[in-house]
Amino acid sequence: MRRLFLLYALVVAFVTSAAAQTVYDRTPGRSLQYSVASDFVTTTVVPQAEQVIDVDGEGLITVTFAEADTVRAMYDQYDLAVDLSGAKEATDLLSVMTGGFTMTMRDNGAVDVLLTPTLSVPMQLPGGNVAQQFDGFFLELPEEDLAEGTSWTTTRASLVQQGVTSTIETTYTVQGTATKAGLDVVVIDVDATYVIDGETEQQGMPVIVNLKGTQTGAYYYAVDEGIMVGSEINQAISGGQDRAGTGLSVDIEITGTNRTMLVAH
Numbered sequence: 001m002r003r004l005f006l007l008y009a010l011v012v013a014f015v016t017s018a019a020a021q022t023v024y025d026r027t028p029g030r031s032l033q034y035s036v037a038s039d040f041v042t043t044t045v046v047p048q049a050e051q052v053i054d055v056d057g058e059g060l061i062t063v064t065f066a067e068a069d070t071v072r073a074m075y076d077q078y079d080l081a082v083d084l085s086g087a088k089e090a091t092d093l094l095s096v097m098t099g100g101f102t103m104t105m106r107d108n109g110a111v112d113v114l115l116t117p118t119l120s121v122p123m124q125l126p127g128g129n130v131a132q133q134f135d136g137f138f139l140e141l142p143e144e145d146l147a148e149g150t151s152w153t154t155t156r157a158s159l160v161q162q163g164v165t166s167t168i169e170t171t172y173t174v175q176g177t178a179t180k181a182g183l184d185v186v187v188i189d190v191d192a193t194y195v196i197d198g199e200t201e202q203q204g205m206p207v208i209v210n211l212k213g214t215q216t217g218a219y220y221y222a223v224d225e226g227i228m229v230g231s232e233i234n235q236a237i238s239g240g241q242d243r244a245g246t247g248l249s250v251d252i253e254i255t256g257t258n259r260t261m262l263v264a265h
Contacts, residue, residue: 022146023107025226031064032227033264038126040256054083057126074100096120101134109138139219139228146186146223150174161200164209168194180229181262185220190233211239230261
C-alpha cells in the first residue's frame with residue numbers, strides 16, 4: 001500500500017509540474033541587456049498639405065531585477081535619427097535624457113511603470129513617448145504552460161497624453177520552437193487590435209483624437225531560463241484628429257516595427 005501511495009504521489013507531482021504556469025526568473029540582481037531598434041513613419045495630411053516624419057532609433061538597454069518585484073531599466077546607448085520631409089537630424093538620446101525606468105513586474109511579465117526618464121527637450125520617439133517604451137516590452141505569459149497551440153488574450157490600457165488613452169487587445173498563440181541569441185526559445189505569434197481615442201488640448205483648442213491600429217509579429221521566450229529573449233512587432237495605425245468646432249481635421253497614418261533581442265544575460 002505504501003508503494004502504491006508513493007507511486008500515486010510521484011504521478012501527481014509530475015502532472016502538476018508539467019502543467020505548471022511558466023513564469024519569469026526575477027532573481028534580484030540579475031541583469032539582461034537587449035539591443036533595441038525601431039523604425040516608424042508618420043504621415044499627417046491637412047487640407048492642401050502633407051508631412052512625413054521618419055523616426056529611426058537604435059541602441060542598448062539593460063534591465064535589472066531588484067527586491068519586492070521591482071525592475072529597473074536604463075538605456076546604455078540610443079541613437080535617434082529624424083527625417084522631417086527631407087530635413088534630417090541625428091541625436092544621441094542619452095545627451096538629453098536623465099534617469100531611467102522603475103517598474104513593478106509580476107511573475108507573468110505584466111508591468112506597471114512607476115518612473116520614467118525625463119527629456120530636456122521635447123522629442124518624438126519611435127513608437128510613442130517615453131512613458132510608453134515598456135508598454136508591451138515583455139511578453140505577458142498565460143496561466144497555462146507554453147505548449148504548442150496554446151492561445152490567450154490580454155487587454156491593456158495606458159495614457160498616451162492627457163485626456164487620450166490607448167486600449168490594446170492582444171491574442172498570443174504558441175507556434176513552435178526556434179533558436180534565438182543562442183538559446184532555445186518558444187515562438188509566440190502576436191495579433192492585436194487597439195484604439196487610441198479621447199480629447200486633449202493643442203494651442204488652447206480642444207482636439208478629438210480617434211485612431212485605430214493593429215500589431216502583428218512574434219515574441220521569443222526561453223522557458224528554461226525564464227526570460228524573454230526578443231520580439232519583432234509590426235504596427236499600423238490610421239485615423240485622425242479633429243479640432244472641435246472648427247471643421248479642421250488631420251488625417252494620420254503611422255507604420256513601423258519594434259525589434260528587441262537579448263545581448264547578454
